[in-house]
Every structure is written in C-alpha cells, then in structure tokens.
Amino acid sequence: xxxxxxxxxxxxxxxxxxxxxxxxxxxxxxxxxxxxxxxxxxxxxxxxxxxxxxxxxxxxxxxxxxxxxxxxxxxxxxxxxxxxxxxxxxxxxxxxxxxxxxxxxxxxxxxxxxxxxxxxxxxxxxxxxxxxxxxxxxxxxxxxxxxxxxxxxxxxxxxxxxxxxxxxxxxxxxxxxxxxxxxxx
Ligand code: IMP
Ligand code: MG
Numbered sequence: 001x002x003x004x005x006x007x008x009x010x011x012x013x014x015x016x017x018x019x020x021x022x023x024x025x026x027x028x029x030x031x032x033x034x035x036x037x038x039x040x041x042x043x044x045x046x047x048x049x050x051x052x053x054x055x056x057x058x059x060x061x062x063x064x065x066x067x068x069x070x071x072x073x074x075x076x077x078x079x080x081x082x083x084x085x086x087x088x089x090x091x092x093x094x095x096x097x098x099x100x101x102x103x104x105x106x107x108x109x110x111x112x113x114x115x116x117x118x119x120x121x122x123x124x125x126x127x128x129x130x131x132x133x134x135x136x137x138x139x140x141x142x143x144x145x146x147x148x149x150x151x152x153x154x155x156x157x158x159x160x161x162x163x164x165x166x167x168x169x170x171x172x173x174x175x176x177x178x179x180x181x182x183x184x185x
Pocket of ligand 1 (some may be wrong): 047050105106107109111113158159164165166
C-alpha cells in the first residue's frame, strides 16, 4: 500500500472491512446477479460519488450487456447527519422505460436517498427494478426501501473508505473503516 494511504488509515478508529473481504462479497453479489439476470440487457443506475468503487468493481464482474447511468445524489450538507432533503441531478436523456434496471448505491442509512430515487425510477415504468447496496446500516429507516441484496449489514456508525467520504476525504481508502473521532491529519 502506498505510504500516503497508510497515513490516512491512521485516521481510522478501526478497520471494518478489508479489501479482501469486500472483494469476496462483491464476487458473490455479482455471481447472484449473473445468475438472476442472465440473458437480459441491464441498465445500471449508479449513485455517485460514494458508489464509485463498488459500482466499478461490481460492473466488471457482470457478464451480461450493461448500460450505465450515473446520478449524483446528496442528502448531506457535510458532517455525519442527514438533512432530509435529497438532491439528484438527472441526466437530460434519462429513460429507463421497459428496461431491466439495477440501482446501485454504497450505503443504505435513513433510506431517504434510495426511496426518493426508486420512486422516480418506478414512475418511468421499467420492466424490472433491482436495488443493491454494498452496506446496509442496522437502524430504523425514515423511509422503507426494498433491497434485493446488501453486501454487509453494519452497525449505525459513520464509515469511510472504498468510495465513501467524510467531508470529501477518505474516498481513496481501499478498506472501509470507522473514522477516528479525533483524526490526526
Ligand atoms: P440515506 O439517504 O440516509 O439512506 O443516505 C444515503 C447516502 O448517505 C449514501 O448514499 C451515502 O452517500 C451517505 N452516507 C450514509 N451513511 C454514510 C456513512 O456512514 N459514511 C459515508 N456516507 C454515508
Ligand atoms: Mg451515496
């Protein structure tokens, strides 16, 4: 690991998931999708920026033809608490009517983001909609979301790494960790 990354890892209270654990789980999630969606053309709707590495790793393991839309959604103004309001930048040409859609996000927390997006996706009448997240926080949801697969269930703690940030930092960590409340850097 480059020393710059090792330095950032010192900002973690502990490592929750190693790169090997993440990779093994993403393998299994992809295998399931390859079995369930075999023979289909899949339209992936991927939430950025937090889903960046999960989406990149999962998509490279999918065997069927794939189309990709990326959306930026945010329900955070910064810090570790949600604001409740979900902002989404929908591409001008966004059209998923009659398509088999796979919605991907990094983490399900309050459910506000994914439920708002699912509602908008379903309004376009896709042929099918599957929703998968890498992490699902064990907590009460403000909105229920029907998940088809979640890589890992985690506690109600703020995590960073593997695409996920705290105030714009830590996305480049190859592992997922709990942030140190008093980071050194
Ligand atoms: P929700 O709308 O509360 O379910 O939040 C979903 C979004 O908030 C996720 O897509 C993440 O981008 C972000 N988020 C929620 N929890 C965390 C966390 O622990 N670390 C980093 N980002 C998070
Ligand atoms: Mg996100």
